[in-house]
Amino acid sequence: MVPELPEVETIRRHLAPHVEGRRLSALGVIDARWTLPLTPEAVTDVVAGRRVERLSRRGKYLVWELEDAVFLIVHLRMTGTLLLDPTTAPPHTRVGFELDGGAHRVLFVDPRRFGTGELAIGADAARHFFDARLGVEPFDPAFTGRHLRELTRHSRAPVKALLLDQRRIAGVGNIYADEALFRAEIHPLRRGDRLTLRQCERLRDAVVASLSAGIEAKGATIDDFRHPDGVQGSFQDQFLVHRREGRPCPTCDRPIRKLRAAGRGTYVCESCQPKPRLSPYAAAASSSRRPARSAAESS
DNA sequence: CGTCTATCCTGTGGGC
């Protein structure tokens, strides 16, 4: 399952007590792609030997805060995970974090190799890194319905695309966007600028509620990418609509449908989440594409 | 500037 805010937060909580206060004695970068555009040496030279002051999270980033304001900023992307003291290194191990001279270790395992490790030296560099990429943290008190309204009211893009835009809201991905839109009874293709303040308030509450439920369940885990030494979440058992095509809506029992929004597989109850009348995007998509595709599109 | 599309990558599963 693709790690989003709740999955990254779960990993952070799992690892933090075991790494904070210890020394990152070595960093073994097996896959040089991980540190691009820097070389592995450029990163390992800076971080090796430094104490871990804190393991923190910002959006979907996991941050190793090292002494002397050195920040190793990790993104798991699609299939990355971090394993604590695994008995053996699984296939697709890309990076090894060695703690206290090898007494403990954390492995970064990532079959698809999209994951990244980036370096920020100095508090200003770290702040700049995040400011350039991330918007409001969903659990920040500043994230209100009114704030969400400001983030959406000037955009004609579908609301799902806005939820997925990390520069507006940090940490929401495909799963939690679907779940939140269902809870708020808003169709994912509804235009941002057509949302009422009341809808924005419902959606804010739904985003927070979905992410909270995800964290409570220790995130979502998919069978394919779980490892014995990793965290096993159960949130996939509580999905209301995500990946539940054809199954009954928990509210009205009508079948959940799959469609495409913001280029992603998207699950909705079109009875509880009323379809926008004439989204320019939906209209353009159905008229500009060959008619034969529209039937295949929904599977 | 705002929005959309292609790209990176590899395991999975649908189709034949």
Place this chain on the structure above:
DNA sequence: TGCCCACAGGATAGAC
């Protein structure tokens, strides 16, 4: 049964 290829998607560069 086994092979092939489309598909999945977070972030970002580039297109329009």
